[in-house]
Amino acid sequence: MPHPLVPPILHWFDAHRRDLPWRAADRTPWSVLVSEVMLQQTPVVRVLPVWRAWQERWPGPAELAGAGHDEVLRAWGRLGYPRRALRLHDCALTVVERHGGVLPADEAGLRSLPGIGEYTAAAVVAFAHGRRSVVLDTNVRRVLARALDGAALPTAHLTAGERTRAAAVVPPDDASAARWNAAVMELGALVCTARAPACTSCPVADRCAWLAEGRPPDALAQRRRRQGWHGTDRQARGAVMALLREAVGGGTVEAAAVEAACPDADQRERVLAGLLADHLVERNGDGLRLPRGPHLQGARTAAPTPPAAAPR
DNA sequence: AACGCGTGGCT
């Protein structure tokens, strides 16, 4: 006996699922992974063109492993959180070096790779391999919070109890479980949205605790506080990275231009230290540029290793 | 465990 939410949401999904390219028949586990990493905290419409170009250029981990950090960061463009791009590259190197070029298919193996956490590992298992997992992203959490708890929004942090309950809803067999994960996510993305849910179009409106209670507002709304944006280090990091991505000929941006992009000296020092530590930039004389090569140790290709004590 | 990490569209 499936959970009462399952049959109507699966049926709804059959009629309303989007034809996203990473769901197409020619998808690979790697292409699914790339989509999941790009989609972390990033809207689908923004990911689409970048994912397509990325797939054409680096269809698998072996191709990506051969790319330089500067190429990868430019291809990432304005998706945001550029550390994700480096982690994906790092992930490709690890797959090539330690897994024979084949992405692990189990959650533990996936989670051991850089940039792959609980959600992404579960998503690859379900969406790339069609096997059972418990996908718990913000969409799924919101649907379950509303339908089962009568809460407007999920809590700030995922709890063990929430995982257990979500697992109890996932059907036992692989095929249905994989479909359920995609379906409930899709419902959260298209109908049971955070801002303006379309309850009149919802397949489980007749069994939703939140709707039954008259859609009460989020009780925890005041507790959620967002970090500001204007003038923050985060904004300054973004400005410096945009400057370097757009540097003509992949060249170096002179110190004066960096100062113009981030005028406050203390902030500039903090931001540059952070970017250097994250391997998102490297110094070139007095200027700055995107890092040229993979920073990890070990030979991935036949490229010769530079001599050991190379002076800077 | 709470925090830092990009970007741009929407209301």
Place this chain on the structure above:
DNA sequence: TAGCCAAGCGT
């Protein structure tokens, strides 16, 4: 209009 929000992860 200025928050709010979008398929999280690592530390």
